[in-house]
Amino acid sequence: MSTMAKKGWRPVLAIILFFILWEVGTRIFDMPSWLLPGPIQIFQEAWTSWSIYTEHLPSTIQLIVLGFLIGSGVGVFVAICLHLMPLLKDLFYPFIIISQNIPVIVLAPLLVIWFGFGMLPKLIVISLVCFFPITIALLDGFRQTDADLKHYIQMAGATKGQTFRKLEWPNALPSLFSGLKISATYSVMGAVISEWLGASKGIGVYMTLASSSYRTDRVFVAIIVIVALSLLFFLLITLIEKRVIKWKPEEGINPYES
Amino acid sequence: MSLEIHDISKSFEDNHVLSNINFSVKDGEFVSLLGPSGSGKSTLFSIIGGMSQPSGGSIYLDREKINGKRGSISYMPQSSSLFPWRTILDNVVLGQEIAGKVDKEKALEMIERAGLKGYENSYPRQLSGGMKQRVSFIRSLLSPQSLILLDEPFSALDEFTRTKMQKWLLSIWEEHKRSILFITHNIEEAIFLSDRIIILSNKPATVKKEFIIPFDRPRDVNLLLSEEFLTWKKKIYEEM
Ligand SMILES: Nc1ncnc2c1ncn2[C@@H]1O[C@H](COP(=O)(O)OP(=O)(O)OP(=O)(O)O)[C@@H](O)[C@H]1O
Ligand SMILES: [Mg+2]
Numbered sequence: 001m002s003t004m005a006k007k008g009w010r011p012v013l014a015i016i017l018f019f020i021l022w023e024v025g026t027r028i029f030d031m032p033s034w035l036l037p038g039p040i041q042i043f044q045e046a047w048t049s050w051s052i053y054t055e056h057l058p059s060t061i062q063l064i065v066l067g068f069l070i071g072s073g074v075g076v077f078v079a080i081c082l083h084l085m086p087l088l089k090d091l092f093y094p095f096i097i098i099s100q101n102i103p104v105i106v107l108a109p110l111l112v113i114w115f116g117f118g119m120l121p122k123l124i125v126i127s128l129v130c131f132f133p134i135t136i137a138l139l140d141g142f143r144q145t146d147a148d149l150k151h152y153i154q155m156a157g158a159t160k161g162q163t164f165r166k167l168e169w170p171n172a173l174p175s176l177f178s179g180l181k182i183s184a185t186y187s188v189m190g191a192v193i194s195e196w197l198g199a200s201k202g203i204g205v206y207m208t209l210a211s212s213s214y215r216t217d218r219v220f221v222a223i224i225v226i227v228a229l230s231l232l233f234f235l236l237i238t239l240i241e242k243r244v245i246k247w248k249p250e251e252g253i254n255p256y257e258s
Numbered sequence: 259m260s261l262e263i264h265d266i267s268k269s270f271e272d273n274h275v276l277s278n279i280n281f282s283v284k285d286g287e288f289v290s291l292l293g294p295s296g297s298g299k300s301t302l303f304s305i306i307g308g309m310s311q312p313s314g315g316s317i318y319l320d321r322e323k324i325n326g327k328r329g330s331i332s333y334m335p336q337s338s339s340l341f342p343w344r345t346i347l348d349n350v351v352l353g354q355e356i357a358g359k360v361d362k363e364k365a366l367e368m369i370e371r372a373g374l375k376g377y378e379n380s381y382p383r384q385l386s387g388g389m390k391q392r393v394s395f396i397r398s399l400l401s402p403q404s405l406i407l408l409d410e411p412f413s414a415l416d417e418f419t420r421t422k423m424q425k426w427l428l429s430i431w432e433e434h435k436r437s438i439l440f441i442t443h444n445i446e447e448a449i450f451l452s453d454r455i456i457i458l459s460n461k462p463a464t465v466k467k468e469f470i471i472p473f474d475r476p477r478d479v480n481l482l483l484s485e486e487f488l489t490w491k492k493k494i495y496e497e498m
Binding site: 146148149151152153154155156157158162166167170171173245246247249 | 304307308309328329330331332333335337339341342343344352353355356357381383401
């Protein structure tokens with residue numbers, strides 16, 4: 001943490017430098033603002049139209065959170081089922097891997113045809129994109145259970161359930177959190193894209209409105225908001241992870257780390 | 259408590275590892291299994307612990323056949339095998355937890371006896387190798403089973419720590435008098451700790467010889483330097 005604080009000024013400096021170059025560039029080349037607005041204009045727009053896009057925020061956040069919760073819930077459930085029932089795993093694991101390579105987003109228009117423009121198809125899209133990383137990560141975590149620990153707990157007479165609760169589940173928690181972090185960013189993306197397909201409110205809607213009226217500055221504002229949402233969500237998961245996984249050393253502090 | 263190993267054989271496909279092993283462990287006895295590397299000692303422990311079925315023969319614990327039955331013995335593996343996400347206190351009660359009855363008072367008392375007071379809420383990564391082995395041993399002592407199997411518990415430790423740990427193990431055991439079956443490569447360690455030593459042959463392992471070690475208890479480290487101890491060492495060395 002402290003090293004981050006010490007080194008944090010470097011990327012910040014890089015970003016400031018980038019903004020300055022950008023601003024100077026748009027002025028020198030006299031860029032029309034519908035093509036590429038300068039950062040000053042973008043931040044001004046972000047400031048003045050605050051009330052407009054904040055109106056769009058709640059519905060997007062609601063989508064993200066609900067979709068993420070449903071998706072990760074299903075992801076965890078599926079992973080546990082596949083792990084505890086090897087037969088199911090043999091049957092379905094290849095499909096999960098293959099389906100991971102299909103961009104779920106391409107299913108979105110189909111979902112709109114089937115379920116209309118309400119919450120349901122959007123939640124399905126977000127859940128689907130959240131679900132895979134978590135299932136895969138968790139299954140991986142279960143699989144990587146230490147053989148010595150497993151031998152010990154079985155010699156001690158642990159039942160299958162005890163082995164799962166006391167060994168495999170806690171062992172997979174770090175993997176689960178890596179999956180959750182990926183899913184957190186995916187869920188923001190999924191929410192915005194599903195809003196593009198048709199919604200009355202949301203950052204995705206604000207973005208399409210802005211782009212169709214050539215308000216490029218507003219498109220950038222939307223991008224900033226989306227990036228901020230993603231980071232915030234990611235940070236939240238990292239904080240929860242720190243609370244839950246207390247046994248991992250903080251980097252560079254422990255001499256006995258092997 | 260009584261353990262009866264009756265004609266145990268074990269093969270992995272065409273690899274014949276154990277061949278008609280016979281011996282017993284009586285109540286409160288400390289018995290060591292001494293045998294060359296790869297002779298099948300750990301395999302024998304897996305069979306006693308119910309992790310794998312013998313190809314032939316039976317194991318009786320208190321006259322009950324326990325072939326393939328897990329959880330009837332307490333076990334301390336070669337690697338300390340502590341659970342990294344559990345604190346020392348939670349690690350130590352794991353055996354009790356699996357059996358269903360946890361006694362934290364007793365656990366805290368044992369942690370203190372092991373010189374680990376103040377580490378109850380630490381995680382295993384914060385402990386040295388010797389400390390981890392002590393925690394692992396306390397875990398097996400606190401488990402409710404009356405027989406403890408120890409698989410080369412000190413082989414990963416340096417000479418100095420090892421002698422200290424042997425002394426500590428004896429002092430705890432002399433107080434609690436649980437039955438112990440102990441695997442080692444180390445002749446001195448076996449003589450110093452045991453009431454009885456069982457010598458296994460090379461693969462396929464059979465019981466080659468049994469020695470009853472007559473030294474009085476409590477034993478202390480001066481014993482290691484005595485004339486008698488050396489004679490025993492020679493005697494056993496010649497047998498191996
Ligand atoms: N699960 C298994 N499958 C196949 N072969 C095995 C298995 N477990 C052990 N063996 C074989 O059994 C033999 C004895 O192994 P074991 O680990 O019991 O020896 P050991 O006496 O404990 O050796 P060490 O003192 O080095 O620990 C070895 O030849 C090993 O290859
Ligand atoms: Mg072994």
